[in-house]
Amino acid sequence: MPFSFSTKTKNELARVLPGKHCCLTAELAALIGTAGRFNFDNPEDPILLLQTENAAVARKVYRLFKALYKINPQLKVLRQNRLKKHALYRLKVSVRELPDILRGEHDQVLQPAYRNLVRRRCCQKAFLRGTFLATGSVSNPEKDYHLELLVRDELKAGLVCTIMEEFHLHPKVIKRKGELMIYLKNSNEIGDFLRLTGASRAILDFENTRVVRQVKNGVNRVVNCETANLNKSVDTGVRQAEDIIFLKQRLELDKLPRALRETAALRLENPQASLKELGEALDLSKSGVNHRLRRLAELAEKLREGSERGAAP
Numbered sequence: 001m002p003f004s005f006s007t008k009t010k011n012e013l014a015r016v017l018p019g020k021h022c023c024l025t026a027e028l029a030a031l032i033g034t035a036g037r038f039n040f041d042n043p044e045d046p047i048l049l050l051q052t053e054n055a056a057v058a059r060k061v062y063r064l065f066k067a068l069y070k071i072n073p074q075l076k077v078l079r080q081n082r083l084k085k086h087a088l089y090r091l092k093v094s095v096r097e098l099p100d101i102l103r104g105e106h107d108q109v110l111q112p113a114y115r116n117l118v119r120r121r122c123c124q125k126a127f128l129r130g131t132f133l134a135t136g137s138v139s140n141p142e143k144d145y146h147l148e149l150l151v152r153d154e155l156k157a158g159l160v161c162t163i164m165e166e167f168h169l170h171p172k173v174i175k176r177k178g179e180l181m182i183y184l185k186n187s188n189e190i191g192d193f194l195r196l197t198g199a200s201r202a203i204l205d206f207e208n209t210r211v212v213r214q215v216k217n218g219v220n221r222v223v224n225c226e227t228a229n230l231n232k233s234v235d236t237g238v239r240q241a242e243d244i245i246f247l248k249q250r251l252e253l254d255k256l257p258r259a260l261r262e263t264a265a266l267r268l269e270n271p272q273a274s275l276k277e278l279g280e281a282l283d284l285s286k287s288g289v290n291h292r293l294r295r296l297a298e299l300a301e302k303l304r305e306g307s308e309r310g311a312a313p
């Protein structure tokens with residue numbers, strides 16, 4: 001099976017090794033902060049577990065630990081269930097071996113030092129590369145312009161977005177399944193991200209495809225003169241979220257097809273988001289999202305009517 005554009009990009013970025021100590025540390029910090037989990041179950045010997053589906057990424061993490069701290073992580077290859085094609089690589093490190101700075105993200109005392117890790121330009125690039133390697137993906141430009149990074153919490157999202165903005169990128173953030181998805185939709189900006197993280201081969205493929213697409217689009221460009229009434233759309237979003245809560249309370253939500261459940265969950269987490277933003281997160285057209293939300297609203301309406309009638313004497 002040929003690799004996806006995303007996997008190819010990751011494989012390439014996994015092979016980029018910055019020359020400077022500062023950048024190596026920043027990249028490892030990003031990988032740990034995004035793909036790592038600290039486990040303090042055994043207070044005598046807390047551990048750090050880092051998981052990835054990408055063998056090249058696992059190799060890189062291993063090399064970084066070794067080069068920076070002479071730590072040899074324990075590596076385990078886990079077979080996932082049959083539905084998942086890829087193996088899972090799990091690296092385990094004893095927290096006692098780790099320098100404090102790498103645990104600094106959520107530690108009030110260590111946080112300023114942690115932020116210092118990404119003060120320099122060179123390190124910021126390395127940090128973005130590490131984050132992308134940990135949880136990022138990028139769509140094949142033939143199909144869609146979409147690059148995303150998944151992070152666990154607002155603190156991390158804030159840090160990643162600030163760095164991206166330093167490079168004149170304009171990421172958006174949306175909640176998805178309890179995580180935060182930071183994403184880019186602009187083809188120029190996706191190109192810039194690939195360039196600044198060092199994916200030179202991927203950027204060539206990306207730019208070639210982009211030129212072809214631009215020529216095609218130029219032929220049938222339509223003037224998009226849609227004017228969105230923002231207040232109205234926010235009201236609608238809140239009403240839709242209320243309908244979804246109602247369906248949830250009536251235990252109707254779980255009976256619905258996956259596509260509707262997914263849309264419902266996303267709307268519930270983001271009542272203020274526009275249809276366009278929801279569509280971007282779901283990889284769906286605006287009208288596709290609208291259609292699904294309308295079906296949910298109709299269902300809620302029907303149930304409400306039914307219960308009113310049922311309550312009448």
Ligand SMILES: [Zn+2]
Nearest residue numbers: 022023122123
């Ligand atoms: Zn650096």
